[in-house]
Amino acid sequence: MNNNIDDSIGFLTVSVKTANGAIALKDALVNVYEFREDENGTISNGYLLYSMRTNNLGQTEKIALPTKSASLSEVPGNERPFISYNIFASKEGYFDSDVINAPIFEGVTSIQPINLIPLSEYSNPTDCTPSYDSRFVEIPDNSL
Numbered sequence: 300m301n302n303n304i305d306d307s308i309g310f311l312t313v314s315v316k317t318a319n320g321a322i323a324l325k326d327a328l329v330n331v332y333e334f335r336e337d338e339n340g341t342i343s344n345g346y347l348l349y350s351m352r353t354n355n356l357g358q359t360e361k362i363a364l365p366t367k368s369a370s371l372s373e374v375p376g377n378e379r380p381f382i383s384y385n386i387f388a389s390k391e392g393y394f395d396s397d398v399i400n401a402p403i404f405e406g407v408t409s410i411q412p413i414n415l416i417p418l419s420e421y422s423n424p425t426d427c428t429p430s431y432d433s434r435f436v437e438i439p440d441n442s443l
Contacts, residue, residue: 309366309381309403313359314412315388323357324415327390331362334383334400342399344385361408369405380404388413 315327329352333345351359364384371380381402389395393415401411 307366307368307405308363309405310361310363310408311384311403312361312408312410313386313388314410315353315357315390315415316412317393317415317417320412320414323355324390325353325355325357327353327357327388327415329353329359330387332385332387334385364403366403366405386411386413388415390415393417
């Protein structure tokens, strides 16, 4: 079994839209960061890994990210067969948005949707940055 993350790669594409996914946002800024959690459970961004803009379809290019071997899912224990990343999206005229703890699996292209909410005429973008957990759900270990 190979636990070396340098040998395992997963892929990510971010899809940035508005109006609950009905309208693609071109030229939205998307940053992908390392996921960090300290011993107290405080979550933060690590190093900035990618900074890119969305295309006419509101999508980023597909990027490769280091992850853990899929073979870890075949071994009993608490080892997760993925590595998590944080994703930040912004565009002028919209509230910024964060996705926290987005998992990347070996050999899989994950498409992470992000919905940006337009600012009203009276909104201040520094007042609120919605933060969402990834849409993936972690299934608890029910071992005895």
